[in-house]
Amino acid sequence: MPTLIPPQDCHSMQELRPQIDQLDRQLIELLVTRAGYIDRASELKPGEGLPARIPDRVEEVVQRVRKRSDELGMDPDLAESLWRILIDWSIAREERVLGTE
Helix, strand or coil, X not given: CCCCCCHHHCCCHHHHHHHHHHHHHHHHHHHHHHHHHHHHHHHHHHHHCCCCCCHHHHHHHHHHHHHHHXXXXXXXXXXXXXXXXXXXXXXXXXXXXXXXX
Protein backbone atom coordinates (compact mmCIF):
# COMPACT_ATOMS: atom_id res chain seq x y z
CA MET A 1 0.00 0.00 0.00
CA PRO A 2 1.53 3.33 -1.02
CA THR A 3 2.28 5.86 1.68
CA LEU A 4 -0.08 8.79 1.74
CA ILE A 5 1.26 12.25 1.03
CA PRO A 6 0.17 14.74 3.73
CA PRO A 7 -2.58 17.06 2.44
CA GLN A 8 -0.39 20.14 2.82
CA ASP A 9 2.20 18.53 0.52
CA CYS A 10 -0.29 18.12 -2.32
CA HIS A 11 0.19 21.07 -4.66
CA SER A 12 -2.44 20.22 -7.26
CA MET A 13 -5.68 18.31 -7.59
CA GLN A 14 -3.77 15.79 -9.69
CA GLU A 15 -1.61 15.02 -6.63
CA LEU A 16 -4.48 15.18 -4.16
CA ARG A 17 -7.08 12.96 -5.85
CA PRO A 18 -5.04 9.73 -5.68
CA GLN A 19 -4.60 10.31 -1.94
CA ILE A 20 -8.36 10.50 -1.46
CA ASP A 21 -8.79 7.40 -3.64
CA GLN A 22 -6.27 5.52 -1.48
CA LEU A 23 -8.08 6.55 1.68
CA ASP A 24 -11.38 5.41 0.16
CA ARG A 25 -9.85 1.99 -0.54
CA GLN A 26 -8.60 1.78 3.05
CA LEU A 27 -12.00 2.78 4.43
CA ILE A 28 -13.71 0.08 2.35
CA GLU A 29 -11.18 -2.49 3.56
CA LEU A 30 -11.90 -1.50 7.16
CA LEU A 31 -15.66 -1.70 6.58
CA VAL A 32 -15.26 -5.19 5.10
CA THR A 33 -13.27 -6.21 8.17
CA ARG A 34 -15.96 -4.71 10.43
CA ALA A 35 -18.64 -6.67 8.54
CA GLY A 36 -16.69 -9.85 9.29
CA TYR A 37 -17.00 -9.09 12.98
CA ILE A 38 -20.72 -8.44 12.54
CA ASP A 39 -21.06 -11.82 10.85
CA ARG A 40 -19.26 -13.44 13.77
CA ALA A 41 -21.53 -11.61 16.23
CA SER A 42 -24.55 -13.12 14.48
CA GLU A 43 -23.04 -16.56 15.10
CA LEU A 44 -22.23 -15.87 18.77
CA LYS A 45 -25.34 -13.99 19.89
CA PRO A 46 -27.78 -16.93 19.82
CA GLY A 47 -25.56 -18.95 22.16
CA GLU A 48 -25.46 -16.01 24.54
CA GLY A 49 -29.19 -15.32 24.26
CA LEU A 50 -28.62 -11.89 22.76
CA PRO A 51 -30.81 -10.15 20.17
CA ALA A 52 -29.38 -8.41 17.12
CA ARG A 53 -30.31 -4.96 18.48
CA ILE A 54 -29.14 -4.05 21.95
CA PRO A 55 -30.18 -0.40 22.39
CA ASP A 56 -27.76 0.37 25.24
CA ARG A 57 -24.86 -0.99 23.16
CA VAL A 58 -25.94 1.07 20.14
CA GLU A 59 -25.91 4.25 22.22
CA GLU A 60 -22.59 3.33 23.82
CA VAL A 61 -21.00 2.94 20.38
CA VAL A 62 -22.53 6.18 19.09
CA GLN A 63 -21.35 8.17 22.12
CA ARG A 64 -17.84 6.74 21.82
CA VAL A 65 -17.75 7.66 18.11
CA ARG A 66 -19.01 11.18 18.84
CA LYS A 67 -16.37 11.69 21.53
CA ARG A 68 -13.51 10.36 19.42
CA SER A 69 -14.51 12.31 16.34
CA ASP A 70 -14.74 15.51 18.38
CA GLU A 71 -11.27 14.82 19.82
CA LEU A 72 -9.89 14.36 16.30
CA GLY A 73 -11.60 17.42 14.83
CA MET A 74 -14.39 15.72 12.92
CA ASP A 75 -17.97 16.95 13.13
CA PRO A 76 -19.56 14.66 15.76
CA ASP A 77 -22.99 15.04 14.13
CA LEU A 78 -21.63 13.73 10.84
CA ALA A 79 -19.87 10.86 12.60
CA GLU A 80 -23.05 9.96 14.46
CA SER A 81 -25.11 10.00 11.26
CA LEU A 82 -22.63 7.76 9.48
CA TRP A 83 -22.40 5.33 12.39
CA ARG A 84 -26.15 5.10 12.84
CA ILE A 85 -26.44 4.07 9.19
CA LEU A 86 -23.62 1.57 9.67
CA ILE A 87 -25.15 0.21 12.88
CA ASP A 88 -28.62 -0.10 11.35
CA TRP A 89 -27.15 -1.96 8.36
CA SER A 90 -25.19 -4.23 10.71
CA ILE A 91 -28.24 -5.03 12.82
CA ALA A 92 -30.30 -5.79 9.71
CA ARG A 93 -27.51 -8.12 8.56
CA GLU A 94 -27.53 -9.90 11.93
CA GLU A 95 -31.32 -10.14 11.94
CA ARG A 96 -31.31 -11.86 8.54
CA VAL A 97 -28.89 -14.47 9.86
CA LEU A 98 -30.78 -14.85 13.13
CA GLY A 99 -34.12 -15.04 11.30
CA THR A 100 -35.61 -12.22 13.34
CA GLU A 101 -36.13 -9.57 10.67
